[in-house]
Amino acid sequence: MRHAPLRLLRHSTALFALCLVWGTATGVGAAQVSSGAGLLEDAETDALPQVLTTSRLRQSKAKTPGTVTILEGELLRDLGVLNLWDAFRLVPGMTVGYVGSNNPVVSYHGTVAVQQRRLQVLVDGRSYYNASLADMDWTNLPVPIDAIDRIEVTRGPNAAAYGANSFLAVINIITRSPSDTHGVEVRGTEGLRGDDGFGHYYGSVGSRTGPLDWRLSVNQRRSDGFDFRYRRDESGGRTDRTRNSRDGYDTLSINYSGELALGKTDRLALETGYHEVDEEVDPSEYDSFNPLTNPDITGEDWHGSITWHHEPSSDRFFHLQVYHQTRSRRQDWRASFPDPDAVLDDESLPDGVTIPAFATDVNEDLEEARTHIEFQQTNIFTPATRVVFGASYREDHYESDTFFNGSGETNRSRVFANLEHQPTPWLTTNLGGMWEDDSLGGSFFSPRGAANIHFSANQTLRFVFSRSHRLPDPFESRPDWQYRGENVTPEELRPFLEGQRRGPSLSAASPEVRPLEEETITSREISYLYQKRLVTGLFQSEIKLFRDSLDNLISGVTNLGLNENDESRWDLENNVDQTQKGFEVEANLEIRGSRLRLTYGYLDTEGHYTGERENDLERQRALVSLEERLNARHSGSFAWIQRFGRGISGAVSYYFTDQLRDYHFERVDARLSRRWHLDTTMVELAGVYRHYLTDDPLYRKDNNWADQNHLFAEARLRF
Amino acid sequence: MVNRIRQAGKRLIARQPRRRQGHGSAWILSLAFVALLYPVTALPDSRQTVHIAPVDHPRFQQVQRLLNDEISDAAFRAWSPGSGAGELVITLDRATLSEIRANAPEQPVLALFTPYRAIEAIIQNRERFSAVYSDPPLLRQARLGQLIIPRAGTVAILASPEQAGDYSELRSRLSAIGLDSRVFVIPSQDQLIRNLARALSFGDFLLGTPDPAVYNRETVKPLLLTSYRSNRLVIGPSRAFVDAGAVASTYSTPRTQILEAGELIRHWLDHGELRSPRYPEGFSVAVNEQVARSMDLLLPTEEKLRQILELKEVEP
DSSP, rough: OOOOOOOOOHHHHHHHHHHHHHHHHHOOOHHHHHOOOOOSSOGSSSOOOOSSOOOTSSSOOOOOOOOOEEEEHHHHHHTTSSHHHHGGGSTTEEEEEETTTTTTEEESOOOOTTOOOEEEEEEEEEOSTTTTTOOOOOOOOOOOOGEEEEEEEEEEHHHHHHTTOOOEEEEEEEEOOEEEGGGGEEEEEEEEEESSSSSEEEEEEEEEETTEEEEEEEEEEEOOOSSSEEEOOOOOOEEEEEEEEOOOOOEEEEEEEEEEEEEEEEEEEEEEEEEEEEEEOOOGGGGGOOOOOOOOOEEEEEEEEEEEEEEHHHHHHHHHHHEEEEEEEEEEEEEEOOOOOHHHTTTOOOOOOOOSSSEEEEEEEEEEEEEEEEEEEEEEEEEEEEEEEEEEEEEEEEEEEHHHHHEEEEEEHHHHEEEEEEEEEEEEEEEEEEEEETTEEEEEEEEEEEEEESSSSSSOOOOOOOEEEEEHHHHHSSSSEEEEOOOEGGGHHHHHHOOOOEEEEEEESSSSSOOOOEEEEEEEEEEEEEEEEEETTTEEEEEEEEEEEEEEEESSSOOOOOOOTTSSOOOOOEEEEEEEEEEEEEEEEEEEEHHHHHEEEEEEEEEEEEOOOOHHHHHOOOHHHHHHTOOEEEEEEEEEEEEEEEEEEEEEEEEEEEEEEEEEEEEEEEEEEEEEEOSSOOEEEEEEEEEEESOOOSSSOOBSSSOSEEEEEEEEOOO | HHHHHHHHHHHHHHHHHHHHHGGOOHHHHHHHHHHSSOOOOOOOSSEEEEEEOOOOOHHHHHHHHHHHOEEEEEEEOOOOOOOOOTTTTEOOOOHHHHHHHHHHSOOEEEEEEEEEEEHHHHOOOOOOOOEEEESSOHHHHHHHHHHSSTOOOEEEEOOTTTTGGGGHHHHHHHHHOOOOEEEEEESSGGGGGHHHHHHHHHEEEHHHOOTTTSSTTHHHHHHHHHHHHOOEEOOOHHHHHHHOOEEEEEEEOHHHHHHHHHHHHHHHHSSOOOOOOOOSSEEEEEOOHHHHTTTOOOOHHHHHHHHHHHHHHHOO
């Protein structure tokens, strides 16, 4: 769903003023385009249909009811951004880390790193937020950078527009329309030094056949991951000795998108795609299983989406979208247990039987499927008043023998509406909300209100209030976690172990698994937008001041542990309140041939333990700090793109994150490219150089590059 | 914008009475007296005749009325083929222009409401020919593009294969004002997007041209949508395109074009020769405010843009 975001003004005086103005002011029309009649200068071009209607135009920054960062696909390609998650380093307040075995995590205003579940990520209206093990699988998001039209990041909760789990921010990725990409496009990027296992290949072919614009694209991405990690000693602690990491991946995506014109008022957008992945997982991530084989992952995802756009007039239009997507992961390995007593309870064993060291196949296979249907209508009553409303229904199905002992289903119904009203030319107000009913978490209402005060065409001051909820996912609230042994050796043990779920377990019946409530974020924002037209350029800057209260955060570990007494065992609880204060700046300057872009984020976090379970202050502090792992006090970026003429362009970008967990991140990227525009072909050759300014690991001690200098070569062809 | 048109009209109108000073009011009074004495049909018309064709053109009345108001010592009549050899004919569309040129090549012609390219295609011999081109001059359009997109350093031009070779002079003029340009050939309508995509990867904006094979009712949607989604602006080619979604264009109203034709007609009447065809000097700027706002362009008013452009045109 992509309707105009909603906000509610909290400050009572301002609210009063708002109501007053709303009630008394007569609608003031925004300047309308003169619909001049044809000029008879050329019969071919007289009185043309209006193409860029309201439904197709993007909202001006001055009117958006909240801070939104736009990353154009072109910007990412010009800067030489190689991985999608790296793009978010360009968004003020966003941080990027890597957990587990090279799994990228992205967050806005931090909080937890492992299973970061407080972002909503949409690709062309489809939610990629995994429902069962609430998480975002960035490695396998099947969106090649080549196919991105733009990414809109709503910095702040926006459940009123996007529903629950649009908690800290919403990332809305919009891919290029098949009607813009006729012809053939091929691009290849290869790592030459430093990250020499990196390869990214993209090819697309598109055309128009009758009323159908279509594009078929193939994308392969591979990486051999980080270079080294630290060996562990017998107790699991890291030693100073290093060894190669085993954390590469190889993915292949095939996508088809089509746009079918059905007369003047209707069109159908079709999307379908297949994605497959081979992902290496470092065995040390599964130390407690003493893996005999690598716990690698293979997987297949499918998606299909159909959206009907109906625009009978430029002031009334709707869309109806239905999509279905599946996600399947196979991860099995052979585990060995030299000390069976540590993992097997004795109760189920016949008296007198002692279990010798044994080995067995175990798995963490997972199947997920999501079906979603949504209707959204926009009515523009006057140029000053517009309403967006709609409803949606979503069903999530999940199946995992290990995590859920079978399958489960959740569903969620939503109704939403937003009113945008401009009572006077100097004020734009937005008021809206979403009511939803979730089969697991109950019913919620998420309101949002915003008042944009336009001091002039150059300056806008925004007040935003919003509230959003995050519902615990099925894994958090009702896990049934235990491993089933298969192909057990020695064979004598098969009568006791083969085909059975044995060993440490967690289920709703376990004392550790407590009932969980929803998390709530209440966000207050004041932002100031300043835009200035210079003699030879355009300048735009936005400053956001915020104070967000995150209440009832679910913190704790989601480990199974070896047994009930294991200290690292599951202890999730609604037990942390957090207050986040700070400010963020985003500035952009475009002058002839150059673009300069600057972002900075300052985040001050204050967390409190509010749970009942832990009395140990040290443990309380640990739980609080777990929710601050991706919080960086200072972060930012600077980018400079310069065109030198003769098709030569250069770009330099600098990214920094101060103290993310224990490490500092600073990187400079440079890209130099040359384009040749031949008669029917465009050829581009480029080199990308990346330099890490520190040798600190990336987020986690095991994420290390051996070489701080990385070099990539890129070739692109379009005809 | 409207003011500007009025001003343009006023300026032309104000200039013209000075040329008529020699006739004197006494002459008019005596003519009026004679008119009272004789039936109108019997009045021998000493004024020169200027013909307008075709009579069924929607702008015929407007042209006749405005020119009658401006130039009283000529009679503006509907043209009928074969009549008035050697007398000036004002053509109001390209079909009539090419018809007259084919059937009466010696007839002096002043073309109105016909774009430059169409005239170039019809008129091989520029003798006894003048015109006020209906389309805006592309250099003016490119300057508007520069004003609207200050960062612009490159401009893409789409052209049909027939017109692709016609831009070398424009390109050198563009490069003189700091715009690197390139022509992208659109061999057929179904190849539009693939070539447009390459053009948009080159140019900071698209300079619309009056090339009907590229800019027409069929292509307006893909052209404007694809450009907008690529964050590229389209300038021109006409005001109708601005209404459809191009960000801006300069244009001259029919009234301005007619009044500027009036100056050429006066020269013909006074000196018996036709000046070279030209673009209208008076112009206005049309901006699609919705598109400009949605791209956060913070544009000056249309009138301000026009003033800046006018200044640039008089600069050496």
